[in-house]
Amino acid sequence: MPKLRSVVVLVSILVAQLAPAQTIQQLSPPAPQRPPDGTNADKPPTAIIRGHVAAADTGQPIRRAQVRLLSTDVEAGGKRENRQSTTDATGAYEFKELAEGRYQISASKGSFVTMSAGQARPNDPGKPITLRNAEVLERLDFSLPRGGVITGRVVDEYGDPISNIQIGAMRSDTIGGRKQLMPAGRMTSTNDLGEFRVYGIPPGQYVIQATWHGLRPILAPGGQADDESGYATTFFPGTVAATEAQRITVSSGQTISDVVFAMVTAKIASVSGTVVDSHGRPAQGMLMISRNESGSVMSGINMGAPIRPDGTFAFTNVTAGDYTLRARLTGPKPETATAKVAVAGVDITDLRLTAVPPSSATGRIVVDPAALQALTSATLSVVAAPMDPTTIDVRMPARVADDLTFTLATSPGLMRIAVFGQPPGFDVRAVRVAGVDVTDIGVEFKAGRDLTGLEIELTNKLTTVSGLVSDSRGDTAKEYSVVVFPQDQSRQTPASRYVKIGRPDQDGRFKVAGLPPGEYYAIALDRLENVSWNDPEFLQSVQPQATTFSLMEAETKTLDLKLRSATR
Numbered sequence: 001m002p003k004l005r006s007v008v009v010l011v012s013i014l015v016a017q018l019a020p021a022q023t024i025q026q027l028s029p030p031a032p033q034r035p036p037d038g039t040n041a042d043k044p045p046t047a048i049i050r051g052h053v054a055a056a057d058t059g060q061p062i063r064r065a066q067v068r069l070l071s072t073d074v075e076a077g078g079k080r081e082n083r084q085s086t087t088d089a090t091g092a093y094e095f096k097e098l099a100e101g102r103y104q105i106s107a108s109k110g111s112f113v114t115m116s117a118g119q120a121r122p123n124d125p126g127k128p129i130t131l132r133n134a135e136v137l138e139r140l141d142f143s144l145p146r147g148g149v150i151t152g153r154v155v156d157e158y159g160d161p162i163s164n165i166q167i168g169a170m171r172s173d174t175i176g177g178r179k180q181l182m183p184a185g186r187m188t189s190t191n192d193l194g195e196f197r198v199y200g201i202p203p204g205q206y207v208i209q210a211t212w213h214g215l216r217p218i219l220a221p222g223g224q225a226d227d228e229s230g231y232a233t234t235f236f237p238g239t240v241a242a243t244e245a246q247r248i249t250v251s252s253g254q255t256i257s258d259v260v261f262a263m264v265t266a267k268i269a270s271v272s273g274t275v276v277d278s279h280g281r282p283a284q285g286m287l288m289i290s291r292n293e294s295g296s297v298m299s300g301i302n303m304g305a306p307i308r309p310d311g312t313f314a315f316t317n318v319t320a321g322d323y324t325l326r327a328r329l330t331g332p333k334p335e336t337a338t339a340k341v342a343v344a345g346v347d348i349t350d351l352r353l354t355a356v357p358p359s360s361a362t363g364r365i366v367v368d369p370a371a372l373q374a375l376t377s378a379t380l381s382v383v384a385a386p387m388d389p390t391t392i393d394v395r396m397p398a399r400v401a402d403d404l405t406f407t408l409a410t411s412p413g414l415m416r417i418a419v420f421g422q423p424p425g426f427d428v429r430a431v432r433v434a435g436v437d438v439t440d441i442g443v444e445f446k447a448g449r450d451l452t453g454l455e456i457e458l459t460n461k462l463t464t465v466s467g468l469v470s471d472s473r474g475d476t477a478k479e480y481s482v483v484v485f486p487q488d489q490s491r492q493t494p495a496s497r498y499v500k501i502g503r504p505d506q507d508g509r510f511k512v513a514g515l516p517p518g519e520y521y522a523i524a525l526d527r528l529e530n531v532s533w534n535d536p537e538f539l540q541s542v543q544p545q546a547t548t549f550s551l552m553e554a555e556t557k558t559l560d561l562k563l564r565s566a567t568r
Contacts, residue, residue, distance in 0.1 A: 045099035047131045051140035052091045053107045057253060061091025062144060065109035069095050072102050072128055100133040102511065105140065111199045112144035113252070118503065122202040122252070125481055125528060130505040147185060147200035148250035152236075152259030154194045154210050161194025162231075162263060166213060169198045169206040169250075170242075173532065181209065181242060203252050207245035208236035208259055214268065214317035217287075217305035230319045232266040240264050267345030272314035275307050275327045275353045277335055278448070282311025283355055285329035291321050318343050329355050334396070336411045358396075358409045359445035363454030365404040365419075371426075371460045375404075379421035382456065384410040387442040408454070412447040422458055427514055429459040440491070461554035466511040469504070469524040471563045480563055481528045482510045485539050487519040487548065492536045499534045517553045521546035525566040542566075 053065040064086055071081040081103070085093040093107075104126055108114035117140060118127025131137060154165050167188050170181035185201035190210075198208075212231035235245035238261040248256060275283040288304040307313050307327065320343055327337040335355035341348055363382075367375055380400035397420065398408040417431045417438075431439045434453040445451065465484060469477040486498040493499075498518065502510035510524075521539075523546040532538060545564050551557055 045097045046134045047098040047100065048136045049095045049098060049103075049105070049129070049131070049140055050136070050138050051093060051142065053087050053093065053109070053142045053144060054091055055112070056143040056145040059143075061087070061089070062109050062112065063087060063089055063091065065091070065093075065107050065112075065142075065144070067093045067095075067105065067107045067142075069098075070104045071099075072104055098131055100131060100135075102128040102130050102505065104128060107142040107144060109144060111147050111149075113147045113200065113202045115142050115144055117142070118506075120479055121527075123204060125501065125503050127503045128505050128511070130507065130509075145203075146253035147202065148253065149255040150185075150198045150201065150206075150208065150248065150250065150259055151255065151257045152196055152208070152261070154190050154196065155260070155262050156231075157262060157265050159262070161190070161192070162212075163190050163192050163194065164213065165190040165194075165196075165231075165263065166211040167196040167198060168209050168211075169201050169248075170209045171204055171206050181207065201250050203250060205247050205249050207242060207247060208261075209242075209245075210234045210236075210261075210263060212263065212319070214319070217303060217313070217315050229265050230268040230317055231263040232319050232321075234261065234264045236261045238262050238264065266319045268317050268319055269343055269345055269347045270314060270316045271318050271323070271325075271341060271343065271348045271351060272312070273349065273351030273353065274311045275313060275329075275337055275355065276311055277329055277355045278357050280354075282309075283307055283327065283329045283335075283337070284309065284311075285327055285334070287313050287325060287327045289315055289318075289323055289325050291323050320344050325351075325353060327353055327355060333358055333409060356412060356447035359412050359447060359449055359451065361408045361410070361443070361445070361451035361454045363406055363408070363452075363456065365400055365406070365456050365458060367404075367426075367458045368460075374423055374460065375426065375458065379423075380404075381420045382406050382408050383418050383420065384408060384415035384443070384445070385418060387414045387416050410445050412445050414442045414444050416442050417454070417456060419456060419458065425460045425462065426458050427462060429457045429461075431456050440497070459553075462513060463515050463517065463551050463554065464511065464513045464556045465502070465515065465520075465522070465549075465551065465559060466509060466556070467559035467561060468509055469561045469563050476508045477524070477563045478504060478508045480504060480510075480524045480526060481533070482512065482522060482524045482561065483528075483533050483539070483542070484512050484515060484520055484522045485534075485546075487521060489536075489540075491518075492539050494532075494534045494536070496534070499539070501528075501533055515551060517551050517555075519548070519550050521548055522559055522561060523547065524561040524563050526563055527566050 053062045054060060055062055067085045069081060069083045083095060085095055087093045104116060106114055106116040113122045116126025117129055122145060150169055154162050156162050168183040169185050171184050173180060173182045185198050188196050188198055190196045211233050214230045232240045234240060235242055236259055237246050239245060277283045285307050286304055287307050323341050323343060325339045329335040335357050337353035337355040339353050381397040383397045396409050398406045400406045419428055430437055432455040433443055469480050471477045482502040484500050485492055491498045498516060500512045500515060502512040504510050521543055523542050547561055549557060
């Protein structure tokens with residue numbers, strides 16, 4: 001079977017916008033200037049973090065471990081740091097010339113479980129590190145537990161081994177408000193003996209998922225499926241339903257062997273057809289096919305291939321299931337075509353995908369004139385991302401011009417608008433179309449229709465919530481998580497910008513920045529292991545014990561909270 005490169009275009013979108021407010025009229029911007037002298041951005045970064053990485057079970061140093069440092073405070077020295085260091089023969093690492101601010105640090109190596117600073121257990125959230133100007137923080141050490149291991153073998157319906165079956169240890173998580181299976185540890189494939197070994201698994205409960213990748217494109221006309229049967233995605237001990245899969249509990253460093261099961265056979269078919277542009281002409285470009293596999297995010301984009309010169313395409317070895325085909329055409333204004341098909345073991349031919357032209361929107365960035373000098377327009381870009389996180393889409397960022405105007409092209413659909421490249425200390429306050437706030441509901445783009453009056457307001461008047469947490473004895477707690485969420489239940493959604501989490505730094509103080517103004521709840525919980533803290537159902541369960549407070553624009557709020565139990 002020829003090997004073809006899959007095409008995956010994935011752009012992570014991070015949208016942390018602020019609450020709506022009155023439109024601020026923009027003035028003609030002067031040339032971009034540096035922040036005034038004396039700001040934190042002008043202080044030379046001189047802080048240092050040092051530590052060691054060792055194995056939790058033996059205490060022996062771990063050589064060539066990767067230590068990652070990422071700044072989380074938008075005011076950290078005027079930039080967001082993202083660095084990596086490798087430990088030496090003694091397990092030591094060091095970061096020099098760091099700016100004042102808050103950071104997240106994690107360490108990883110091979111078969112060990114990745115740990116973040118401040119984690120008591122592998123599944124707990126990490127803690128931020130608060131670093132002061134010129135501070136030298138010594139002995140920020142990591143103790144990495146060994147990951148669990150699951151070994152086994154996959155066979156066909158006759159008991160013969162199957163190679164190249166993708167294997168993953170999957171755990172349940174809430175993604176975009178939906179319960180889905182996420183891979184843990186290292187993904188692997190079966191060898192020629194059908195054997196697999198998944199390693200680096202954090203402690204927890206998992207199901208084993210096996211995926212057959214027989215699906216492939218036919219690049220020449222007239223191709224047919226190799227056989228009439230293939231294999232459906234199968235869960236141990238041999239079922240196609242994730243709800244019927246056997247759960248496997250893995251402890252730190254534990255090896256679970258002899259997980260043997262047979263793949264479930266399924267009829268296969270071919271899917272073929274033609275892609276034409278909006279004028280009915282044969283299209284040129286790339287076609288992607290993805291399986292809409294309920295309960296698992298592993299499906300993703302299964303295969304991508306160029307559309308033939310005559311506009312035709314064909315995929316073979318397609319097992320039963322629901323699929324989405326999405327074509328992106330080449331050209332100065334790329335058109336897109338989408339089709340959903342249900343495959344049930346019968347060839348689908350003469351499928352026709354008709355592309356639609358992109359939508360475009362013209363707009364501008366607005367900002368308080370007093371903050372205009374700190375806004376460097378040359379770094380700004382605007383992008384539209386689907387409101388539905390499961391939608392496959394190719395995002396086309398639009399650069400913001402020197403006069404803070406932009407023209408954005410996007411696929412049709414309901415989109416969330418995001419801005420990238422804004423200076424530290426700035427965030428999106430509101431997105432408006434013709435004066436109507438659409439920050440949280442999204443913008444509806446229609447094929448071939450131009451949208452005008454798109455306005456994105458940036459602000460540097462950010463909110464901050466911080467404080468301490470006391471335990472039942474009245475002592476300052478050092479291990480907890482603070483969840484802040486809105487009193488308005490309609491805003492208690494998994495992707496809401498009104499829901500955030502805070503963890504204590506080394507002094508026991510938490511900080512949550514960038515919430516929109518509004519009415520909120522805050523609760524400090526002893527642990528959040530295996531809890532989806534942004535799940536609306538979970539937020540409702542802890543609401544009776546939460547503290548209420550209000551937050552105004554640019555306000556710094558200090559809260560003293562009592563530690564609560566996270567049991568549901």
